[in-house]
Amino acid sequence: MPASSKPAVKRPRASGRITLQEVAEAAGVSPITVSRALRGERAVAAELVERVRQAAEQLGYVPDPAARALASSRSSHVGVLIPLLSNALFVDLLDAIQRALLPAGYQTLIGVTHYDPAEEEALLRSYLLHRPAGLIVTGFDRTPVARKLIEASGVPCVHVMETVAEAGVYSVGFSQAEAGEAMTAQLIEQGRRHIAFAAAQLDPRTLQRAEGYRRAMQRAGRAPREWLNPQRSSLALGGQLFEQILHEAPEIDAIFFNNDDLAQGALLAALRLGVHVPAEIAVAGFNDLTGSDQMLPPLSTVRTPRSAIGREAARMLMSLMRGEAVPEPRLDLGFEIVRRGSS
Amino acid sequence: MPASSKPAVKRPRASGRITLQEVAEAAGVSPITVSRALRGERAVAAELVERVRQAAEQLGYVPDPAARALASSRSSHVGVLIPLLSNALFVDLLDAIQRALLPAGYQTLIGVTHYDPAEEEALLRSYLLHRPAGLIVTGFDRTPVARKLIEASGVPCVHVMETVAEAGVYSVGFSQAEAGEAMTAQLIEQGRRHIAFAAAQLDPRTLQRAEGYRRAMQRAGRAPREWLNPQRSSLALGGQLFEQILHEAPEIDAIFFNNDDLAQGALLAALRLGVHVPAEIAVAGFNDLTGSDQMLPPLSTVRTPRSAIGREAARMLMSLMRGEAVPEPRLDLGFEIVRRGSS
DNA sequence: CTGAAAGCGCTTACAG
DNA sequence: CTGAAAGCGCTTACAG
Incomplete structure (x- = not known):
């Protein structure tokens, strides 16, 4: 075990932390070599890497993130x-x-x-x-x-x-738009004639889903009917939207909600109002969130791979x-x- | 505007970042003074603080967190x-x-x-x-x-x-225990005779609530009945626990769930099974989570000030x-x- | 493949 | 109340 030939380092450090320097002394190499070995940079002899690694482990060395960040600007x-x-x-x-x-x-x-x-x-x-x-x-x-x-x-x-x-x-x-389109297309296929799209928040992804809904409706020759509410999405708002749609457009026979929380709220509202889902009206959501499979009836939705x-x-x-x-x-x-x- | 009397600093810095040094030069003081002035340390003349602040603002200076962390070890x-x-x-x-x-x-x-x-x-x-x-x-x-x-x-x-x-x-x-005790006491007061405590996860706070439940039951001279399940809390598990309790202990006329998600699941299960809440059995939850007020019937719970x-x-x-x-x-x-x- | 020097941008004692 | 010096613990070029 070669003793270090460096001039004695001024101990003790304030922090009480093991430094690269100390590992270098223990391994009998320069600090730069330790740095390189530990970061797995090529261009270090395999034998040295091993020696450094052992010294580091033995001393319980862990690099200081702040020093590293300062020196490397990352x-x-x-x-x-x-x-x-x-x-x-x-x-x-x-x-x-x-x-x-x-x-x-x-x-x-x-x-x-x-x-x-x-x-x-x-x-x-x-x-x-x-x-x-x-x-x-x-x-x-x-x-x-x-x-x-x-x-x-x-x-x-x-x-x-x-x-x-x-x-x-x-x-x-x-593709948010394709997902919106696919769910709408399925509702159409299942025989729904008057499908509404209801959404809250109105962030870009919501609007892309709306776009997909419109494409599917147009392809089927149907007029899109949209209820877009800028408020935060919530169960309560879903219930409100459900009631509002029932009231404003009694011919609607399916609602595609932009998020499961809205759809869950709608399902609960339907229960409260005695509206039968899906017999009278179908409800679909988006994202397959927790609880959607526990609803009454269980909620049809789009499962997203988050x-x-x-x-x-x-x-x-x-x-x-x-x-x-x-x-x-x-x-x-x-x-x-x-x-x-x-x- | 006093020119700096320091020896020229080696420009340019690699990072392109405005440094304390530069602010010091602009303000015509030493770097330490800038450091102190900006951190709001006392012991700096008000006039200098102002001068430094202006220089910093004008240059768009922002301290480097990494350098600060390294120097101050915090x-x-x-x-x-x-x-x-x-x-x-x-x-x-x-x-x-x-x-x-x-x-x-x-x-x-x-x-x-x-x-x-x-x-x-x-x-x-x-x-x-x-x-x-x-x-x-x-x-x-x-x-x-x-x-x-x-x-x-x-x-x-x-x-x-x-x-x-x-x-x-x-x-x-x-106090988790007091909260558990208070809710149980209220159920007793409302005339419930056979109150069950149902919980999942079984973390320390859950067990403290159970402890509170036990205290209230004992004070009322009733035997505690507990269903403790180590699984993750969820709506689905709440439904399962509800069915299980109904089956194993038909005399139970109230269930205090340790978390609202369990209670919500129970409420949905009750709907599914045609069990009438609260006429046949009361259900209470904990935390007042989103959706609890939308349930059918709306969920009684403990509102926690998170x-x-x-x-x-x-x-x-x-x-x-x-x-x-x-x-x-x-x-x-x-x-x-x-x-x-x-x- | 290895190292000596310089520096990253701050703050901490230590003086005065 | 202000400053000159040293140092925090690394890594980046630059040599060899």
Whole structure:
């Protein structure tokens, strides 16, 4: 075991933390070599790598994220921007992202934008100061400034929920419009003649689903009937919309709700009002959220692959962060129509 | 505008970032003074503070978190450990925490423990490496090692959901046992004779509620009847428990569920089975989650102040992080019994 | 394949 | 109340 030939380092350090320096002394190499060996950079002799690794393990060395960030101008943080935490959809997405990123040593910084572009911009600014290693953002609807911020930062970024084919843009999701179209088409096929589309929140993805609904209706030669409410989505609002539609358009024989919470609320309202689903009116939702299969009748809906989206987005991002090429920058994970008792 | 008398700094910096140095030159003071002025440390002349502030603003200076963390061995991160993201309770808690911490310049690091002490310990280790400015953790049920880690780190820590009176321990929450007791007492008062307690997950707070239930039953001279299921809480499980209780103990005339999702599931099962609530059997829940007021009949429950808990915990933590004394280290925010149609 | 030097951008004592 | 010096613990070019 060769003793270090370096001049004695001034101990003790204030922090009480094991440093790279100490590992280097223990392994009898220079700090840079330790740094390289531990980060798995090529260009280090296998024998040295082993020696360094053992010394590090024995001393219980763990790199200091702050020092690393300062020196490399890149942290181990990944910023994740989602619209809402109160929609189970995004909770599932987040959970999958964290599950993939954490074991790889990345910390997740969760930012909730409340569907507000200004809030998103502010969060982005704040995150970018921390020189994140990567970014995951929801959809493509943001201010030009926010777009510029992302681009100018050079930080790898993956977009989730929607996809787009554009050079240099990475996205994992599914076609919201096609999903809206498919559910509508199925209701038509099942013999429904007057199908309404009801939505809240009216975010971009909601409007894409509406677009799909319209396409299906037009193809079938039917006039679309839409109830679009800008309020927050909720069970209570679903019940209100249900009553409103019944009242304003008694001929409607099916309602396609933009989110399961609305549809669940409608189902409960139907029970309260004594309206029979699906005999008198069919109800369909979107996302297949918790409880939809427990409703009375169980809710027909569109199952969306948010866990897979989270996992794949995290994987794609990790490739980008390692500087690897991503062969498939646009990943469409599809969706599934789940027919249950309500339609 | 006094020109700097310092030797020319080697420009250009790689990062393209405005530094403290540059602000110092612009303001004609030393970097340390800028640092002090911007952090609002006393002991800087008011006139200089103003001059520095203006220079900083004009240059668009923002401190580098990594450099700051390295130099001060304290980051601007606050680690928040919660059991689950899929329980709306914790989402509300988180939202309130973020809302309080973000404007103050703290970044939230959210760790999901899945009720697993080993996972919590691992997260804690990982967070502590980042030298967080503060920590918010759920309850008091953790491994001795985890406890030691927190204590030894010296990082300010606030416990949420439960409270305890112990020197040096900070907590914001309410008495889970009293809440359980109060709801049970109310059911007894309303004339229910055979009250069951049904729970899932069986985390410490659940067991405390059970304890409260037992106390109320014993005080009324009734034998407690408990259905404790270790599975994850869900609507579906609530339905199952409901059927099971009906089957195993037909004399039961009220069920107190440990969480609203179980109770909601029970209500739906009752509808399905044609069991009349509350005439045949009363149902009560806990937490007053989304949708409980929309049920058929609307669910009686215990409203818990998780948003207030999040907000107050964040405030308490900020005091601690600033090194201020906290006069009230134990904050009991109470609860509220909400009687609706189901009991 | 390995290392000596410099530097990332701040803050912490220590003086005065 | 202000500053010069040193250092936090890494990594980035630059040599060899």
